[in-house]
Amino acid sequence: MKIIDTYSELLTSYEGTAFSLDRWKSYMDRSLPGAAPLFLADLEECLGTGNVTWEKDYLPVLNDVALHGDFREKAHASFCRAVEHLENRVAERFGKSLDVELIFLLGLCSGAGWVTEYGGKNVIFFGIEKMIELNWCGLDGMIGLIYHELGHVYQAQYGVLGRAFQKGEDSFLWQLFTEGIAMVFEQELVGDPDYFHQDKDGWKDWCDRHFEGIKVDFTRDLPTMTRADQRYFGDWVSYRGRGDVGYYLGSRFVRYILAKYPFDEIISFDIDTVRELYRQFVNRSL
Numbered sequence: 001m002k003i004i005d006t007y008s009e010l011l012t013s014y015e016g017t018a019f020s021l022d023r024w025k026s027y028m029d030r031s032l033p034g035a036a037p038l039f040l041a042d043l044e045e046c047l048g049t050g051n052v053t054w055e056k057d058y059l060p061v062l063n064d065v066a067l068h069g070d071f072r073e074k075a076h077a078s079f080c081r082a083v084e085h086l087e088n089r090v091a092e093r094f095g096k097s098l099d100v101e102l103i104f105l106l107g108l109c110s111g112a113g114w115v116t117e118y119g120g121k122n123v124i125f126f127g128i129e130k131m132i133e134l135n136w137c138g139l140d141g142m143i144g145l146i147y148h149e150l151g152h153v154y155q156a157q158y159g160v161l162g163r164a165f166q167k168g169e170d171s172f173l174w175q176l177f178t179e180g181i182a183m184v185f186e187q188e189l190v191g192d193p194d195y196f197h198q199d200k201d202g203w204k205d206w207c208d209r210h211f212e213g214i215k216v217d218f219t220r221d222l223p224t225m226t227r228a229d230q231r232y233f234g235d236w237v238s239y240r241g242r243g244d245v246g247y248y249l250g251s252r253f254v255r256y257i258l259a260k261y262p263f264d265e266i267i268s269f270d271i272d273t274v275r276e277l278y279r280q281f282v283n284r285s286l
Contacts, residue, residue, distance in 0.1 A: 144197025
């Protein structure tokens with residue numbers, strides 16, 4: 001596990017307090033050569049949905065990094081504390097090490113945490129702009145964020161994370177499953193099976209009360225779900241006025257599976273197995 005921190009350079013992406021895409025590209029070229037196209041491609045895909053715009057949804061979030069130095073410094077300090085002895089904590093709980101680079105940077109709103117490949121290595125990009133927007137600058141929120149993304153890395157390294165699907169239905173069911181695995185990994189590292197870093201303003205209590213409805217609606221939506229209309233994964237979407245509800249449902253699904261199988265076995269399940277287990281999960285209380 002390696003930590004790469006670009007904090008000292010990220011403000012070079014601004015002209016005063018105004019974000020500059022050209023300056024950002026230069027910052028990325030200096031700090032992480034070859035990484036900028038990953039973020040630009042994600043930006044273009046998101047803008048292509050028509051659900052967001054650069055001026056309304058991206059630029060204000062990026063400008064806030066320069067405008068709010070207190071939040072910026074708090075997020076960076078929390079990140080530094082959260083990664084202390086992190087490799088040892090993973091080894092103590094799961095008995096394995098992780099081959100990954102954790103990179104603190106200014107992204108293009110691609111996510112507070114993004115697991116991908118860069119330079120032939122598994123990496124997690126941690127975007128400070130999304131940390132500030134989501135108010136995950138404190139230590140508790142930072143720990144939850146980092147642990148969650150490490151859960152994806154753990155599945156990628158010791159099981160199977162990425163799969164290609166012909167049907168969108170399988171793709172979103174797989175996302176539910178993998179986000180559930182990452183949530184459980186996060187909870188196990190924290191030491192609390194009811195922990196959710198998303199739990200603010202009664203979020204978990206609301207999800208608990210509406211669990212059956214969430215399950216029914218996700219199942220009903222699944223056959224026609226697209227990235228443009230899904231309402232379960234991400235802070236930018238809303239299910240009955242709440243974001244990130246898919247992470248809650250995913251954790252409940254994976255906890256159901258863990259009653260039958262060990263964690264290190266389920267991370268290698270294929271989509272056929274996941275589909276059958278989801279059918280059982282849905283029907284058990286209907």
